Amino acid sequence: MRFVVGLFCVLWLALVVRAQDSSATCRICQTHGSVVCGKHGRELAREQSPTVVHCSVAVECKVCAGALANDCKQCANPTVEQSLAQRQKLGKEWLAKRRQTIDALTAREPFHHLATPHFDLAFTLKPATVGKDKLDTHARLHLFGERLETLRATFLQVLEVPDADLPDRCTVVMNEEPKDHGILGPRLTGLGTANSVGLKLMGPEYVFSMWNDKRSLPDDEAVHRNLVHNVTHLLLSQMKPAMFLGNRSHGWIDEGVAHWFEDKLVGKCTNFCFEEVLMMPGAGFKGGQWRPAVRKLVDEGKAVTFAALSSRNTDQLTFVEHAFAFAYVDFLVTAKGGAKFRDLLRLVKSKTETRDALAKVYGNNPITIDGEFLPWVKANYALLPK
Ligand SMILES: [Zn+2]
Ligand SMILES: [Zn+2]
Ligand SMILES: [Zn+2]
Ligand SMILES: [Zn+2]
Incomplete structure (x- = not known):
């Protein structure tokens, strides 16, 4: 009996100690x-x-x-x-x-790296002033990571595209020095020459590499716009069904959409995808304020027709055609809604002719659509920048 009582006491003691343990809060x-x-x-x-x-x-x-x-x-x-x-x-x-x-390919100081939910960012950009703040390289790395995720979220929201329709991660390499981009750009994209400013691979992997040419990208805002323009190309290409549109007479869509997100997120359009040789560093059109420029051309009867615009590849577009590509995308997205434009994208990416896609989505054809676009420009674009 004494043994039984003794055992009982031990058990009880153990329970008490346990209870005390779990109720005590660690002050550290x-x-x-x-x-x-x-x-x-x-x-x-x-x-x-x-x-x-x-x-x-x-x-x-x-x-x-x-x-x-x-x-x-x-x-x-x-x-x-x-x-x-x-x-x-x-x-x-x-x-x-x-x-x-990344780092092993170049003989430089280590890169800063960031993985976000949808992007792999490698980064050597120098400290810069953003708004009123001076940001060091690490702070800028995080800022650009957020900007990339914001772009993707905005793309999905505006075009009413489900998340699953952008299935691929994008690799983005932002180099301060041309020599690093000169090595990494061609190695990661398999394209281009060592003296390019930016290179993109638009499927089946999605890569954008650039260097900070101060002649065309003098400050953080310009770099941000450049990133938005180029990564929009990657998102547009990977959007299901995956296809690069720029070389299938859909240059107006390829460039128009990239310009449109540039304008939406960073206020104007200052980036063009020309053949490198044709583009002088820092060259641009109307200071990136394209709505007044388009309005003026429309008023003067010099509008680019949709039929002409929709027969060009990206690298065949002139400055004026870039501006009209932007304006046509602006018209379709703003006046007709992102969901319809998404439907148009899905059709042309499935190799439907532009003429048939326009008829299906908008009940228009490449000639009649000008009749809606031109009055819309007059009603919505001011002659002077806002
Ligand atoms: Zn503790
Ligand atoms: Zn960090
Ligand atoms: Zn720590
Ligand atoms: Zn472009």
């Missing part, structure tokens, strides 16, 4: 099992943003190795410890792969 970690890494200071919120999957600067943190938190030495929590270790492992593997794919 508040019983979370981990403590926020103190090395990131005010940058912590940026690293924890939902647009960040991995950041090379965080992964290289000597204290947390990218987990952004450290194990609490005071209390044991195996689940938390495991998840910290898992996050560190994933970050380490990711960065090793990025260094191998």
Whole structure:
């Protein structure tokens, strides 16, 4: 009997100790099992943003190795410890792969790398003033990561495209130096020459590499516009059914859509996809303010007809035709709605002739559509920039 009572006491004691254990709060970690890494200071919120999957600067943190938190030495929590270790492992593997794919090709200081939910960004742009703030390279890396995700989200929203219709990740390499782009651009895209300003691969992998030519991209805003223009081409090409439209007489769509998102997100149109040789650095059309320029040409009876516009490839478009490509996309998206324009894109990407696609979606043809477009320009475009 004494033995039974003794055993009972031991069990009871064990239960009491356990209960005390679980109700006591660890004063160091508040019983979370981990403590926020103190090395990131005010940058912590940026690293924890939902647009960040991995950041090379965080992964290289000597204290947390990218987990952004450290194990609490005071209390044991195996689940938390495991998840910290898992996050560190994933970050380490990711960065090793990025260094191998990008950095190893150039003999330079390491790149900054960022993985967002849909983009892999490699980056060496120098610190720059953005608005009133001076941002260092790491801060700009995050800013461009957010800009890329914003562009993709806006593309989906405006054109009413489901997320599943943009299935592929895009690789974006933003180089400060021409020599890095000269190596990486051709290696990653399989295209172009070492002295290009930007190179794109538009399927089955989606890559954009550029360098910051100050003659055409003098400040952060210009770089942002350049990125929006070029990555729009990647999104438009990968949108299901995947196809590059620029060389199938659909240059007006290919360029018009890229210009339209440039204007929507960064205020004007300053980027053109010409053959490199034809484009002087910094060349442009009407300071990027195209609505008044189009209105003036329409008033003067010098409008480019849709029939002419829709027979050209991207690299055959003149400056004026670029502006009309933009205006036609503006007309169709703004006046007729993104969903219809998406339907037009799906049809021409399925190799439907422009004439048949216009009839199906808008009940128009390449001649009659001018009759709607020209009055719309007069009613909606002012002669002076806003
Ligand atoms: Zn603790
Ligand atoms: Zn970071
Ligand atoms: Zn850390
Ligand atoms: Zn373009």
